């Protein structure tokens with residue numbers, strides 16, 4: 245049965261929140277276990293429904309899995325199947341990164357095409373063309389990508405710095421024969437973390453974190469123990485919660501660089517590194533004009549949360565979503581809470597004009613995707629009255645125990661079964 249959150253706004257927030265390991269690093273690093281027959285041990289693994297899902301898919305393929313607290317151990321000694329099913333893959337596009345490592349080590353991979361999602365069409369041409377350049381034979385049958393062949397090094401140009409595209413190709417190249425050079429790669433810190441883990445497993449990689457990654461293939465990779473980096477998206481989300489509620493929430497188990505996107509987009513925000521953890525403080529009084537872009541630009545995964553912050557800044561702010569064509573579904577929901585936001589569609593990008601400084605009021609609203617959902621929680625925390633957010637399963641994909649973490653700081657969020665529509 246679906247669940248909902250009921251948030252009583254206007255509470256004074258004070259306390260400490262421990263940030264989890266980064267979802268978008270852990271998911272891909274778990275898939276890297278397919279590259280070796282030895283144990284890969286991941287510390288600081290986040291306890292998220294998306295992680296359970298990737299483990300379920302890996303388990304069906306024959307990977308041994310053990311979770312103890314935040315430590316996830318995986319061992320792909322042999323596989324009993326090379327087929328990742330539609331029912332599971334469609335629930336999480338990130339699972340498409342199984343393709344590169346599975347093909348590279350076992351010479352065959354069958355994975356359902358992930359299809360579109362709430363954020364838009366989301367093609368996978370970058371993944372498939374890159375693997376073809378490395379010698380893979382790829383066919384699409386009954387909605388499944390069937391990839392076979394022994395991979396060799398290649399020079400690959402990505403037409404867009406796709407995050408999972410880069411990750412799939414880097415993992416595939418680690419066991420390919422010879423050198424692979426990938427140009428226009430994504431530079432996200434989670435990709436750097438994946439490459440660090442691959443290097444600990446014996447891979448030969450240079451250039452990660454820049455726009456050209458060079459991989460010299462090796463015959464085999466070994467097991468390793470790796471600590472997942474902190475989640476910068478979770479970090480900034482709670483930092484915004486603190487700023488908007490004028491609270492005293494100290495963030496631990498995170499690092500100073502995790503706040504970079506926040507301080508770059510909102511230069512008035514100050515981050516204090518104290519004995520109790522990091523404290524993000526406003527006030528933020530200057531309107532902003534922001535556009536999402538690949539790292540190190542403004543993260544699309546923080547666009548919704550930053551828009552909520554902009555609703556509380558007097559004056560007119562502009563936020564343009566340039567990565568995904570359909571990632572402003574939080575706007576009508578925020579408007580139901582009293583925000584004044586208008587969206588204009590232009591050339592595949594959506595530009596929101598936010599007339600800020602208006603008070604927000606509680607209302608029943610619906611979560612539509614992971615980051616949109618959390619933006620509604622942020623709005624609910626500083627709204628007057630009660631906000632009910634339905635379909636919060638989106639939220640549980642990427643925020644571990646969000647209600648418990650905030651309630652420990654004095655928030656009033658109740659999780660309950662959703663009333664039937």
Ligand code: EPU
Nearest residue numbers: 268338366367368369370371404406407408409545567614
């Ligand atoms: N694109 C192509 N062809 C491809 C792949 C992508 O044209 O083959 C286009 C997409 O249509 C999109 C753009 O490139 O317009 C960016 O997509 P990208 O491939 O970089 O996104 P992704 O790898 O599918 C990851 C994160 C997303 C995050 C984006 C952008 C994971 C599991 N997912 O998706 O995270 O929004 O990068 O930074 O790492 C989230 O955590 O909430 C989330 C959606």
